[in-house]
Amino acid sequence: MERHARRIARVQARLAALDVHALVVAPGADLTYLTGYDALALERPTLLIVRADGPATIVAPLLERARVQGEVLLDDLAVVTYGEHDDALVLAADRIGGAPGSVVALGDTMWTSFTLGIQRALPDHRWAVASDIIGPERVVKDAEELVRLRAVAAAIDAVHRRVPEVLRAGRTEQAVAADLATMIRDGHDEVSFVIVASGPNAASPHHEPGPRTIEEGDVVVVDIGGVLDGYCSDMTRMYAVGHAPPEFLAPYAVLERAQAAAVAAVRPGATAGEVDAAARDVLAEAGLGDAFVHRTGHGIGTQTHEEPWILGGSTVALVPGMAFSVEPGFYLDGRFGARIEDIVVVTEEGVEVLNVVPRDLVVVR
Amino acid sequence: MERHARRIARVQARLAALDVHALVVAPGADLTYLTGYDALALERPTLLIVRADGPATIVAPLLERARVQGEVLLDDLAVVTYGEHDDALVLAADRIGGAPGSVVALGDTMWTSFTLGIQRALPDHRWAVASDIIGPERVVKDAEELVRLRAVAAAIDAVHRRVPEVLRAGRTEQAVAADLATMIRDGHDEVSFVIVASGPNAASPHHEPGPRTIEEGDVVVVDIGGVLDGYCSDMTRMYAVGHAPPEFLAPYAVLERAQAAAVAAVRPGATAGEVDAAARDVLAEAGLGDAFVHRTGHGIGTQTHEEPWILGGSTVALVPGMAFSVEPGFYLDGRFGARIEDIVVVTEEGVEVLNVVPRDLVVVR
Numbered sequence: 217m218e219r220h221a222r223r224i225a226r227v228q229a230r231l232a233a234l235d236v237h238a239l240v241v242a243p244g245a246d247l248t249y250l251t252g253y254d255a256l257a258l259e260r261p262t263l264l265i266v267r268a269d270g271p272a273t274i275v276a277p278l279l280e281r282a283r284v285q286g287e288v289l290l291d292d293l294a295v296v297t298y299g300e301h302d303d304a305l306v307l308a309a310d311r312i313g314g315a316p317g318s319v320v321a322l323g324d325t326m327w328t329s330f331t332l333g334i335q336r337a338l339p340d341h342r343w344a345v346a347s348d349i350i351g352p353e354r355v356v357k358d359a360e361e362l363v364r365l366r367a368v369a370a371a372i373d374a375v376h377r378r379v380p381e382v383l384r385a386g387r388t389e390q391a392v393a394a395d396l397a398t399m400i401r402d403g404h405d406e407v408s409f410v411i412v413a414s415g416p417n418a419a420s421p422h423h424e425p426g427p428r429t430i431e432e433g434d435v436v437v438v439d440i441g442g443v444l445d446g447y448c449s450d451m452t453r454m455y456a457v458g459h460a461p462p463e464f465l466a467p468y469a470v471l472e473r474a475q476a477a478a479v480a481a482v483r484p485g486a487t488a489g490e491v492d493a494a495a496r497d498v499l500a501e502a503g504l505g506d507a508f509v510h511r512t513g514h515g516i517g518t519q520t521h522e523e524p525w526i527l528g529g530s531t532v533a534l535v536p537g538m539a540f541s542v543e544p545g546f547y548l549d550g551r552f553g554a555r556i557e558d559i560v561v562v563t564e565e566g567v568e569v570l571n572v573v574p575r576d577l578v579v580v581r
Numbered sequence: 582m583e584r585h586a587r588r589i590a591r592v593q594a595r596l597a598a599l600d601v602h603a604l605v606v607a608p609g610a611d612l613t614y615l616t617g618y619d620a621l622a623l624e625r626p627t628l629l630i631v632r633a634d635g636p637a638t639i640v641a642p643l644l645e646r647a648r649v650q651g652e653v654l655l656d657d658l659a660v661v662t663y664g665e666h667d668d669a670l671v672l673a674a675d676r677i678g679g680a681p682g683s684v685v686a687l688g689d690t691m692w693t694s695f696t697l698g699i700q701r702a703l704p705d706h707r708w709a710v711a712s713d714i715i716g717p718e719r720v721v722k723d724a725e726e727l728v729r730l731r732a733v734a735a736a737i738d739a740v741h742r743r744v745p746e747v748l749r750a751g752r753t754e755q756a757v758a759a760d761l762a763t764m765i766r767d768g769h770d771e772v773s774f775v776i777v778a779s780g781p782n783a784a785s786p787h788h789e790p791g792p793r794t795i796e797e798g799d800v801v802v803v804d805i806g807g808v809l810d811g812y813c814s815d816m817t818r819m820y821a822v823g824h825a826p827p828e829f830l831a832p833y834a835v836l837e838r839a840q841a842a843a844v845a846a847v848r849p850g851a852t853a854g855e856v857d858a859a860a861r862d863v864l865a866e867a868g869l870g871d872a873f874v875h876r877t878g879h880g881i882g883t884q885t886h887e888e889p890w891i892l893g894g895s896t897v898a899l900v901p902g903m904a905f906s907v908e909p910g911f912y913l914d915g916r917f918g919a920r921i922e923d924i925v926v927v928t929e930e931g932v933e934v935l936n937v938v939p940r941d942l943v944v945v946r
Binding site for chain 2: 528
């Protein structure tokens with residue numbers, strides 16, 4: 217309880233410092249972070265309103281009153297419930313209040329139907345994204361959050377160790393993905409995503425597992441994640457079925473070096489851009505710069521993707537407690553692709569790598 | 582392919598008729614409905630832009646280009662991809678275009694961060710919710726959609742038949758819910774939700790299964806749903822463990838009559854409000870009006886909750902092809918609660934009830 221009250225207090229301090237009148241968040245990671253409440257994301261809005269100048273308010277449907285009372289971990293909270301014929305967004309606007317021109321920060325993932333209703337009720341307010349306020353709080357994980365991130369990282373490590381049990385020639389990507397989902401479920405509360413991208417499909421970073429039959433000589437990207445105790449895993453390893461194409465081995469060795477270089481660049485005071493550059497430079501020197509089509513990583517916590525973004529040119533300075541993926545890759549259309557991904561945490565001394573399964577290409581069968 | 586092109590054409594006709602310049606939707610049910618593409622809902626926007634006056638455009642991250650090409654089922658589509666350093670929302674605004682004052686309809690569930698970015702780039706446009714445009718299209722299911730709704734209804738019927746295998750005194754709600762999730766997964770592609778609300782918890786309509794141990798003499802609400810082939814199930818039946826409290830039986834008999842009355846009121850030309858009243862009147866006559874704290878139902882399709890809303894006073898006229906839940910209930914704080922829920926479809930002749938498991942109280946063990 218203490219913990220969530222402290223988070224609300226920090227948000228209020230930040231609102232005051234930035235002259236933002238209020239923060240409004242809907243069900244999802246922000247609401248859970250601030251109140252402990254994992255509310256239903258449905259058409260009846262549940263909205264947490266935090267004003268710089270008073271106690272927090274939650275606006276929730278009458279039929280979910282018992283859930284709010286049972287699950288919200290804040291003592292100092294006003295609860296406003298509404299019935300099926302009330303306009304919840306007008307009620308919320310009333311609780312937001314503030315003079316015309318006031319700035320209100322709205323949850324990044326909040327539904328647009330809620331935002332448009334609030335904007336209609338407060339036509340002269342101005343609007344910002346909630347991540348400007350709550351992002352800098354969520355980005356630094358406390359000791360309890362790090363315990364959970366380590367646990368969920370261990371859970372996904374265990375799944376990667378078992379990939380050779382199910383990945384083999386003659387099976388479809390979809391069949392392998394279904395088996396991996398079952399394995400993820402064993403050690404997590406839920407499955408977030410499963411990418412099994414084989415042969416030429418490995419050149420598509422966000423490939424959806426499909427009907428393609430995996431063949432001898434394929435390289436396969438396995439990028440998987442789940443949620444355990446509210447925190448997310450996300451981990452990629454590379455597999456070859458029987459053997460890899462000979463021309464894959466040299467770029468893969470470069471990728472291993474690139475990923476290791478980016479991990480080694482992680483320390484307090486380094487910028488996100490420097491971590492990205494550490495990987496990108498190694499790939500570019502080997503002529504693979506154009507084949508590395510995405511940023512080096514993303515923060516992780518209660519969402520699989522959150523701040524900080526490990527993006528070229530970013531001047532965001534790393535501080536202890538930040539957790540993010542380091543996942544360079546290369547993608548060669550029509551041929552193959554590869555990615556290696558670990559979750560790392562910035563420590564006082566440098567870096568803690570949460571995923572420990574070796575990064576070598578794993579040859580199955 | 583034809584099918585999605587026809588849907589786009591109908592949306593364009595509606596945009597023109599309502600003098601709305603463009604529709605913008607993000608990953609989710611609207612995007613899938615219009616393009617077939619089940620895109621990733623992440624921080625890199627994927628946006629479908631349909632203007633009244635030209636071909637549709639999809640704005641998507643460069644690293645998902647292969648997915649767009651492989652999964653979008655529209656021939657006449659402009660694809661605009663962006664890299665990690667581009668402002669996707671400025672790109673989208675450019676494609677939306679239109680004179681100042683133009684009305685743009687934005688996806689109801691689209692992330693607010695996308696909406697605020699588009700609003701910033703088009704400061705003199707006006708904004709509406711996409712459901713004003715696409716709702717009246719999605720609300721009427723075609724023959725192929727009805728086939729899928731029947732299939733997923735049969736899948737959840739099968740789970741309710743198996744509830745007596747896992748629901749018994751001495752087990753926690755959470756344990757029963759976990760077993761039901763496994764059963765749902767057997768016949769669906771994914772689990773949407775599982776409500777197991779026992780004893781006094783049954784008085785909370787959206788109760789989250791918790792550590793409470795189920796006892797002899799409890800009544801238990803089991804409200805479960807999943808997704809099969811893109812379409813949703815949602816079905817509630819009532820169970821008693823060993824026996825029900827004697828004082829539960831009379832109100833439950835009223836509820837059975839109320840639910841049957843609402844189902845019987847479903848026919849083309851009736852209003853949603855009349856269906857709600859049919860159930861509510863029966864409960865009110867028995868003194869249970871105040872205990873029925875929610876609307877009678879919600880539409881269902883690719884989302885568990887969508888239009889039409891079966892709400893008191895609604896003048897929305899039912900037309901053949903509409904699919905929705907009929908789920909009256911009563912909730913008595915500290916004592917017990919009950920709900921009976923079927924999915925029904927409006928037919929030319931009246932109503933087709935998709936769930937066939939009997940609605941009687943099921944006594945387990």
